[in-house]
Amino acid sequence: MENLYIIIPAYNEEANIAKVATEWHEIVKKLGNDSKLVIINDGSKDSTLPILENLQEQLTNLVVLNKANGGHGDTILYGYKYAIDHHADYVFQTDSDGQTLPKEFWGFWEERKNYNAIIGYRKNREDGISRVLVTKVLKLVLFGIFHLNITDANTPFRLIERETLKKYYAMIPEHFNLSNVMLTVLLMHNKEKVEFKEITFRPRQGGKNSINLKKITKIGVQAIKDFRTINRNLKSGVKINEANFEH
């Protein structure tokens, strides 16, 4: 039977993490013991790690990884690498803030054979106007730089087939902040079979978002510079992860 690795990065999520882990664990449990829920503690300052270690005793398919704080994108890449190294057939990534619905996963899973990747599309974001704005700006930036019309490049709800992920993971620069955006761009640029599927995106279920608008702007400005470098390299055939990026 095909196995699934669900990758969830977590930073200062003590308010949400138990509920999120329990809900997503039910998914992997249904798929058998070879499937794992991998939650990566990204150097949280709060009690996220103790809570996860405690849950690990009850949730048999939960794998808890602990790493020094490196940011959301970096942590996702860390999780992807773990899944690839552990021979996951499919990798699913979501976030630890409880904004996505586990029940919507099954629609993705049923269609997995038809696509290389299925990515969630947040038609109605319920987490504030500023976030909607960020998504729209990102869409414009990606169109401007890569000439790609990507519905929602950064959705934390995506199912990817192992070999596809392995191929493009290797191309993403180390510690890249917007690793999911980069992955989507690479999939689209290389005309992989990608489906965008509408999902519900609720407000954060508890705790505080560690990324504020100032941070988003800073990341965004840096990302634009990186995207331009990446685009040049894509056109010229240089391996993008060998290019120089400032972080």
Next chain:
Amino acid sequence: MKQILNIKIDKIRINGTGFFLCAIVYIYISIFVFLIGWMKYIISIPTSIILLIAIYQYYKKFKKNLEDVQPIYISMKVFLPLCFMVILLGWILGWTGFANQALDYPKHNAILSDLTNKPWPVYYENNGETSMLTYYLGQYIVPSLIGKLFSSVNVAMLANGIWAMLGLLLAVLGIFKVTKADNSKKQIVALGITLFFSTCLVLSRVLGKLVITNLPIGTEHWFMLNNTYKLQYSSNFVLLRWVFPQCIVPWIIFTIFYDNKWDIEHYVILGLPMLFYASFSFIGMLCFLFIMVIIYGVKTKNIKLLLKKIFSLSNIIVGLTLGGILLLYFLGNVLTEKPEDISLQMVEYSGSNILVYICFILSVLPYTFLLFKRNKKNPFYWIATVILLILPFFRMGLYNDFCMRVSILPLLVYTILSIDSILYEKSKICKGIIIVIFLIGAITPIEELYTSVTNMSVEFLAGNYKYSLQAGANRSLELNNDVKYNYYTYDLEDSIFYQYLAKKRMSE
């Protein structure tokens, strides 16, 4: 090694694993030298092998967690001046013996000199009393080994300075890591605050002068009324000048702990070496470890899991081997009957003397209030604050070293949190107030710096080289109790360490 410290032309890349490996080697090398140099080989060799395996396992776990995760880059524009500054500090603070030393140094020099000149373990015969050197030898043992190789105390002194400089460099890098000082500007700010951080002793002095009669203030970094009330929370600079062997390694260890606070399985292997360098700092560390264990238990509500972590293989093995050895070594001194004036006592603040406590604590409270907003959920903030508030109720040692040295780690927490606030606080008003408070606090370390640079004569040094603890090694002598009771194990026949573990005197 190249992968760990990938040296490029313009900047140095330091990842978590590289820092950890350098730090753990630095911390443990003294312990291995002590084990092999002082103990019977039948004990020291197996113990060393066990410790090496435990360290390797710890390193492996660290590597798994931290490999390739967001390294810190230090520009050569920062790194080279940092190295220069560390060397300059080592020189002007007298670490190498090339400049005037603080008044505490006869002790440092005597220990270093005895460790260099005498066979190990160091035994003293004085007027019929036989004793063994029993002190926190962590800082001195590697430099003295180098001195032994060259049969020169001068070389040992130089090595001592260089060894301390390396340690300070590691401690500063550790502080860069925990404060995420990942660019030149942040690193310069973090370095400046680390060097000149102090509680606001000036405020205490001013208030003390107004409300307390006969308070001798203004000349020292002490807050002292009489023999009972000797209080001191030393600035980082004062620590580096007076008690560098007791602060550098605790700083290094704590910066690792700060980012790995829930790694209870490795508390012993990380924390225990501090005992070999600084016993009172170790007591401070124990407070942090103990409270973090309790918080872990409360958060998980899983006693079985907590016990599994506390009694991990690493904790048990390192605790039984290294812990047992260090305990037996120090018990020789600790169990000696000591006069009341250097034993642990409670300090009562009755009547108007409560003003002494209030004035002293005023030096801490500005930071406590200012750091509250950003850190109200940070356990380190609360543990540090509680320790700083209750420490004045205890005294131990002729100069109440207990208060000053246990406070080393809580004050490091305040240093780290102050850097964090100054670098990342969004409110400019809040940030501005913290900077002002920092500048007020910095008056004390700047005074100390002024004393250091205006008094660079080495004349004091000549006497120090002749200094040895030999002269104080007899309880019947009319000497300062600090000298008689803090450096020796007497009654060797009652000491388990001497009887079963230590190499014997040459005469036996």
